[in-house]
Amino acid sequence: MRHTRREIALAGLLRCAEPPVAPAVVAFVDALGAEEAWAAIAGGRAPGEVASVVQPRVGGLGRVELEFQAARDVAIAAENGAVLVGPGDPDWPDELFAPLEWVRPYEQCPHAAPPLALYRRGRGWATGDRGGLAVVGSRAATPYGVRVAAELGGDAARLGRTVVSGAAYGIDAAAHRGALHAVDDEMGDGGGSGERRSEGGPAAGCVATVAVLACGIDRAYPAAHRALIDAIARGGAVISEYPPGSVPARHRFLVRNRLIAALAEATVVVEAGRRSGSLNTATTAANLGRQVFAVPGPVSSAMSVGCHDLIREGRAGLVTGWPDLVGMIEPLAPAAPAHRPGDRPTDGLDLVTSRVHDAIPARGAVSVDTLAGEAALPVPDVMGALAVLQTFGLAQRRDGLWCRA
């Protein structure tokens, strides 16, 4: 077999459930590691709560078929210049993804969930430990918005800050292009460029821009942006948590947005109509504890309404360009649940998980069915919650029953 066991495992995990995956699966993979978790799932040996999540995709398929699917995904990715990376890989952005483990990024999101792995074309994702700068906005951008996004992207990249966006029409594309052009300029700039190139060019110290796709890494969406996406892969990285061949279904854009927000230290909305999807990215970023900024525009422009709403409501700081941002972006706080002194360890949990925690008796151990009855929750929800509680050291399994840890 020409692929590593780890690659197969990561590809298999990415195919076994639609992101964002349920906490039980995240906790299961965290606990066992990708290869063992995948072996258990493919071998039909996953615990009930995990099995129920992966059932729609995995059920009825034998281990051989699942391994074959995964191997084909790895092969298609390789044909498209992409590799698989996951937790534990040296440059996996653990710190940046950490809040996704405990924060539900937006209301429509069923639960918090970091990606189990990512397909990646190109190099790295962001500058060292710092996140990038997410530059997002309307597809139907105005010439004004396109100009501002391109300048912002260019200024950020020129100063070593990775520009993260979604490769869409309008603002996204302008931001990516601005970043790419800025780095091209730097590369062509006098005698220093050869030296930089010999060090690996911008990739060594600076990934100009990262595009997060809502479809398979083998696809270009929108199709007209194939050349742009290829250029982003050369000058930075293109990433996706969807298996090759996945179509950019509507809901995937919202799910994808959490990765754009998470990979960035701050998110800037350049132009947004009142119902723009980029407002969802802004909300997600805020929920992840990241700074959100918006660019004002003419009050007569429908494409600035969303930005003005964000600023007026105090949900975004006003920025007019990179010079503003430099002074306002605060370094990321260390990634950890927001526990303050005096907080109980369960304060960071979502409602369902809290209820399950409350249902576990202070002494003795009980069955999942008993907990489901106590908490008045369906058994699969209880199982998912228990996996989370186990991960946080708040519950443990003993002889098939559950007790407080």
Add this chain to the structure above:
Amino acid sequence: MRHTRREIALAGLLRCAEPPVAPAVVAFVDALGAEEAWAAIAGGRAPGEVASVVQPRVGGLGRVELEFQAARDVAIAAENGAVLVGPGDPDWPDELFAPLEWVRPYEQCPHAAPPLALYRRGRGWATGDRGGLAVVGSRAATPYGVRVAAELGGDAARLGRTVVSGAAYGIDAAAHRGALHAVDDEMGDGGGSGERRSEGGPAAGCVATVAVLACGIDRAYPAAHRALIDAIARGGAVISEYPPGSVPARHRFLVRNRLIAALAEATVVVEAGRRSGSLNTATTAANLGRQVFAVPGPVSSAMSVGCHDLIREGRAGLVTGWPDLVGMIEPLAPAAPAHRPGDRPTDGLDLVTSRVHDAIPARGAVSVDTLAGEAALPVPDVMGALAVLQTFGLAQRRDGLWCRA
């Protein structure tokens, strides 16, 4: 004599010192009333602290000359369709001017000071008890700013809110014009207008717009705005605290701005360069406890830099037009020094006045010279402070000496 004693007194007082006048003079006029205060000043019988303030303008002139000057001012005003109004007149905006009694509007302002009186062409100043809406901004406005200011002025006037501004080029003129056109439209609007007119037209319920001049009421500044200023006088009011013939000296614009801010419940900056005088109006409005808003614009526009600064720094709320404002303008708090329960009565005083208050012994009475020595302040400052303390009931005169009240 064809003028009333009160008119002569108000005109005389407005000529005797450059606004903003020292607290001692305000307190003196408050205490005695305009006519007695004027009689004392013109007769050379003003107390020392007041006399020293009015000396540069009044010194060396006899009562007859001063009365003649004042009568001439009243006559010139009348020729220009203006009357004199002052504290005690039924529609004097006591409540709106009240914060000027204790708040120093901006750093360059030597002291807090309401106007002693005002020359006024036209009718009223604002809608009932509510203040107007100040719409201010750059003289070098862009077409964008002019359009926004005209729409804002029009929408505000159409909904019965008086638009207050300074009759300058650019934003000021656009706001006035928008308000005037809106009321013209209403007047010409079907059968109802005749009835409204018979009730006194917009003047009865709604003064469309008020211009506050930084020169004499007989002058038009800028000269090109003579027709506009006449139209404002017909559709609202033009006011000035400067004697007829006064030139619009540079410092008078800053001093005038405090009246624009004071007459308005909220101030909106539509366009402002980084050093625009309208930022001074915004600061003044904030210092008077009034709400401040700013209109965003293209980040590429130098004329929006000041607005973006105000919003970014949290010194102004973002507004995109009247619909935003309707929801955001809070009714004026009752005009009173911001004394909270537990505050000492002296908490609202400026530093000099506080020091003089502290220097008055708890028992017994002392001379002004003693107080000056105790407080380490020049005698005129002590006299001014004593007048303020007397007004607030914190000090009283007894046999030529001062004691706590």
